[in-house]
Amino acid sequence: MLSRVIHARGLARTFRKRKEEVHAVVGVDLDVSAGEIVGFLGPNGAGKTTTLRMLTTLLEPTAGTATVAGCDLRTDPVGVRRRIGYVSQSGSTAPEARAGEEVVDHARLYGMSTAEATERGKQLFSELDLDGLWERQPKAMSGGQRRRLDIAVGLIHVPELVFLDEPTTGLDPQARANLWDHIRALREERGTTVFLTTHYLDEADALCDRILVIDHGSIVAEGTPDQLKSQVGGDVLTVTAERPEEAAEVARLVGALPGAEPPQLVETRVIGRVPHGGRALVELVRALDAAGLAVSGIESRRPSLDDVFLGLTGRSLRESGGAPAPAPEEVPA
Numbered sequence: 001m002l003s004r005v006i007h008a009r010g011l012a013r014t015f016r017k018r019k020e021e022v023h024a025v026v027g028v029d030l031d032v033s034a035g036e037i038v039g040f041l042g043p044n045g046a047g048k049t050t051t052l053r054m055l056t057t058l059l060e061p062t063a064g065t066a067t068v069a070g071c072d073l074r075t076d077p078v079g080v081r082r083r084i085g086y087v088s089q090s091g092s093t094a095p096e097a098r099a100g101e102e103v104v105d106h107a108r109l110y111g112m113s114t115a116e117a118t119e120r121g122k123q124l125f126s127e128l129d130l131d132g133l134w135e136r137q138p139k140a141m142s143g144g145q146r147r148r149l150d151i152a153v154g155l156i157h158v159p160e161l162v163f164l165d166e167p168t169t170g171l172d173p174q175a176r177a178n179l180w181d182h183i184r185a186l187r188e189e190r191g192t193t194v195f196l197t198t199h200y201l202d203e204a205d206a207l208c209d210r211i212l213v214i215d216h217g218s219i220v221a222e223g224t225p226d227q228l229k230s231q232v233g234g235d236v237l238t239v240t241a242e243r244p245e246e247a248a249e250v251a252r253l254v255g256a257l258p259g260a261e262p263p264q265l266v267e268t269r270v271i272g273r274v275p276h277g278g279r280a281l282v283e284l285v286r287a288l289d290a291a292g293l294a295v296s297g298i299e300s301r302r303p304s305l306d307d308v309f310l311g312l313t314g315r316s317l318r319e320s321g322g323a324p325a326p327a328p329e330e331v332p333a
């Protein structure tokens with residue numbers, strides 16, 4: 001069995017603001033194995049950053065226990081800090097400093113010599129596509145370069161586990177995909193364990209081996225992206241009636257498909273859930289034909305992580321600032 005790099009039980013944090021109590025995290029259990037890339041997904045205010053700040057010793061839990069990188073969070077926070085890297089949402093580099101100096105200064109805090117830190121820093125710059133930027137000030141870098149510099153700072157002391165808080169927020173799609181490659185390379189080439197928070201469903205889907213979904217301070221689901229999607233069950237069927245007055249009849253036929261759940265009708269669009277999209281499509285086309293009903297579009301798609309999220313939290317991640325789910329394939333009728 002792979003060794004466990006994070007093992008947390010009942011981790012909780014309550015904030016007290018004047019007389020009000022905010023239960024930001026209420027009893028989180030989580031396990032992360034060595035070499036995993038785990039995504040921590042949740043809407044705004046769900047408790048992601050608070051959990052991360054507890055696991056990285058920046059915030060004391062109100063309750064619960066955890067070992068992180070083999071050290072107890074409460075009794076050996078210094079041991080935890082030595083073994084982990086943490087890249088916060090805002091990053092940690094001063095805009096006026098020289099990039100290389102920032103990295104070396106950070107390494108010196110961990111007891112590395114300047115020579116050792118420079119060598120390792122230059123190697124990291126090369127791995128993270130920052131060649132030629134050693135003397136550059138962060139304020140004169142692109143958003144993607146600055147984010148990769150934050151990651152270089154977080155990795156300079158060769159941590160076995162790195163926490164990334166929303167690593168790609170604010171980056172353009174190309175810079176995001178580029179950073180995903182670098183995060184994958186960390187695991188492939190160094191065996192680094194990565195625990196990251198994200199708002200982006202496509203990021204969690206493309207990058208993470210496993211996803212934990214947090215809402216209102218508790219973990220409400222976990223699994224591989226495919227496992228989570230299969231929890232929703234079946235396929236999503238969308239049919240658009242050509243004539244508005246026939247939409248209700250189209251909905252009736254969709255609802256009558258074997259194993260179908262009652263469909264939703266949104267203007268002329270009928271959205272249903274069926275156990276097997278492919279089979280249902282064939283039956284539906286026949287039934288529509290026999291009833292003389294015209295449709296302008298008909299599609300079947302696998303549930304997206306957004307469908308999972310909607311089912312679990314009653315909110316769409318898209319509404320809470322996430323990226324749109326990939327577009328479904330349209331099958332012209």
Ligand SMILES: Nc1ncnc2c1ncn2[C@@H]1O[C@H](COP(=O)(O)OP(=O)(O)OP(=O)(O)O)[C@@H](O)[C@H]1O
Nearest residue numbers: 015017022024042043044045046047048049050051
């Ligand atoms: N220092 C604090 N004092 C009081 N309440 C806080 C504090 N920090 C966080 N909270 C509250 O705790 C809850 C969880 O916040 P947290 O930042 O962990 O959420 P999040 O999932 O990281 O959100 P986001 O995606 O917006 O970053 C929120 O209701 C937030 O307002």
